[in-house]
Amino acid sequence: MNQMITTTYDVLGIGFGPSNLALAIALQEQGEQRGRPFNALFLDKQQDYRWHGNTLVAQSELQISFLKDLVTLRNPTSPYSFVNYLHSQGRLVDFINLGTFYPCRLEYNDYLRWVAGQFAEQCAYGQDVTRVEPVLGQRGVEVLKVFSRDAQGHERFRLARSVVVSTGGTPRIPAAFAHLRSDSRVFHHGQYLTRMAEQRCNQNQPMRIAVVGAGQSAAEAFIDLNDSYPSVQVDMILRAAVLKPADDSPFVNEIFSPSYTDLVFNQPEGEREKLINEYHNTNYSVVDLNLIERIYGILYRQKVANSQRHGFLCRRNIEGAMGDEQGITLALRDTATGEAENRRYDAVILATGYERKSHKALLAPLQEYLGDFNVDRNYRIMAGEQLKAAVFIQGFSQSSHGLSDTLLSVLPARAGEIANALAEFDQAPVGRTLRSLAMERS
Ligand SMILES: Cc1cc2nc3c(=O)[nH]c(=O)nc-3n(C[C@H](O)[C@H](O)[C@H](O)COP(=O)(O)OP(=O)(O)OC[C@H]3O[C@@H](n4cnc5c(N)ncnc54)[C@H](O)[C@@H]3O)c2cc1C
Structure with a gap:
């Protein structure tokens, strides 16, 4: 491997499925609010955007309301909503006439591709991420090295101060x-x-x-x-x-609301497990x-x-x-x-x-800093003092954040929470770690 290193990204997203796509939107909003964009890049192993592309049979339908798209629950005025997608395609009236909350998955895939197309400059496709390694400096690990391989088998790495692993199920x-x-x-x-x-x-x-x-x-x-x-x-x-x-009756559906994440997270471990088991038959x-x-x-x-x-x-x-x-x-x-x-x-x-385990393989070289891969409320893995760089995960925290974690239900809220945490991390002077930030807050 022989490459010139030019950039240390603020954020490298691993995987560009709905979770990191929602994050790209939230980071853009956050960047506009603070007047300084994030230098973010998302890597995906697919050659272009497809949402579970091999399962998109004609009869498949979304199992969640289209109103729970990438952004509406956090920011209903965003241009990246499903409704705006329909409008841009000239199908809004026809969709209303359908009288459904559940578009077919082919259409939802097209919506996600439409959004992803607007972030094309922030995504590198055909990059299969193989591992994330620490770069050990004088003050600890402030930078991470993300290795990826392209379709021809060429390996390269990129540097980042934070990574967000959203690689979905295996x-x-x-x-x-x-x-x-x-x-x-x-x-x-x-x-x-x-x-x-x-x-x-x-x-x-x-x-x-x-x-x-x-x-x-x-x-x-x-x-x-x-x-x-x-x-x-x-x-x-x-x-x-x-x-x-599947039980998708209205009271049961409340467990997929963003506020329910707090409820689950704030329970002791045994109680969380009970809550998750009780509603297993929703998914x-x-x-x-x-x-x-x-x-x-x-x-x-x-x-x-x-x-x-x-x-x-x-x-x-x-x-x-x-x-x-x-x-x-x-x-x-x-x-x-x-x-x-x-x-x-x-x-x-x-x-x-x-199964939900791909994050562990990718982050294995960081194992000594990441322990049991437990996350805080904002999905940042709670790391040892030496790891100053931030590692977030999406879709691997069902046991601490509830059943919505592997679904589309809370994407806009979760992306907003991670974007806020990244903004806070970005402002923190070098040397302040997650634990010291948490201590300052308490
Ligand atoms: C067939 C199917 C239908 C579903 N339907 C619904 C539904 O209707 N409603 C609902 O709420 N949930 C549904 N789900 C659950 C699903 O998990 C979420 O819809 C959603 O896809 C989660 O998004 P994600 O970005 O976390 O993961 P994914 O969508 O799995 O995306 C992960 C991305 O990471 C990329 N990737 C993986 N490994 C690497 C790597 N090493 N390097 C680079 N890139 C990598 C993949 O190519 C992919 O693009 C469905 C799941 C499946 C399998």
């Missing part, structure tokens, strides 16, 4: 499938569109496909396979006894009611026609998976009867959710 692969990671017939739902485009059902050849999971992604995959691929027979395989609806292993009804309707019509195309295999443990030339064989056990059976598929789609 596909969860169940243990039974770990050894099939390189088998192209088994793939996670996060790769759905790309991998389906390679399948022979595109040439209308018959295929048997298993969809593993009981959440929204599994339901969306089932519907899309049914609608888009007439030659495909699908088995939906789930450990649960039934598909359960995990649940499906929008209208999709459940569609799936039930599809299966019912099969009964009427007395022709079973798709299967719904509930209460099934997958005890093993084996690949050979014939296909992928799944060893299933009915958890109620104990009965075992093997089923063979041409492809298996793992709609098995996401």
